[in-house]
């Protein structure tokens with residue numbers, strides 16, 4: 001695997017749930033969610049992690065943002081070790097932002113879009129704009145393709161796609177360097193998915209952002225990823241440049257996933 005001096009680096013990551021270490025149902029056997037994952041995301045790079053439900057993708061993402069503490073292994077960003085989110089230096093907390101699957105439930109329903117974005121600056125004053133915050137909110141909303149007037153609306157008054165744009169604007173407000181997107185377009189209609197993917201591609205280019213993009217959907221990741229890591233039962237079975245993976249998948253599991261995606265496409269036409 002290529003060693004990147006900068007960006008995200010994950011080495012031999014292991015996470016087990018249950019077995020006395022974490023809460024599960026009574027008597028449930030331990031579940032190995034992540035079984036020794038190595039992965040790098042270089043600055044400017046978009047890396048997708050794909051795999052079936054339960055393969056451990058979300059657990060890797062949650063370790064990266066510090067919401068799950070691994071059993072062992074190392075995570076670092078630009079060489080700084082990444083521990084649980086509360087122990088991270090503010091600069092690193094800001095640098096790594098997450099966009100969740102369900103845009104509505106990840107936004108506070110009582111707050112307007114403008115307040116949601118300004119709240120990010122209250123938590124991280126170092127990222128707050130020097131001038132008028134309301135004007136900065138309008139600029140951010142425009143950057144994610146929304147009218148400035150959306151700042152006065154609450155999530156319930158917005159579509160799923162608009163809510164996801166606000167989640168992205170909130171993340172961008174902190175001027176991150178790595179966005180972790182966990183099934184960020186899965187809850188959206190196909191046409192809205194395409195718009196959000198386009199937005200993410202544009203933003204990564206404009207801001208030199210890197211993206212760790214978690215998805216079960218091979219059709220989606222092809223549109224956005226530079227490289228794809230295929231995960232199965234807690235392990236990465238294959239990592240390849242996007243077009244190489246589609247042209248000549250090496251692992252039988254990757255071939256199986258690609259065949260299944262093709263069958264789905266045929267069934268839908």
Ligand SMILES: Nc1ncnc2c1ncn2[C@@H]1O[C@H](COP(=O)(O)OP(=O)(O)OP(=O)(O)O)[C@@H](O)[C@H]1O
Nearest residue numbers: 017024031033052053054055056057058059060216
């Ligand atoms: N908090 C938790 N407690 C117990 N088990 C968990 C927890 N989170 C995940 N798991 C288990 O770990 C395994 C990996 O889950 P994970 O959510 O990472 O997979 P995934 O590939 O993201 O799946 P999905 O696409 O369905 O979210 C699964 O068996 C899951 O049931």
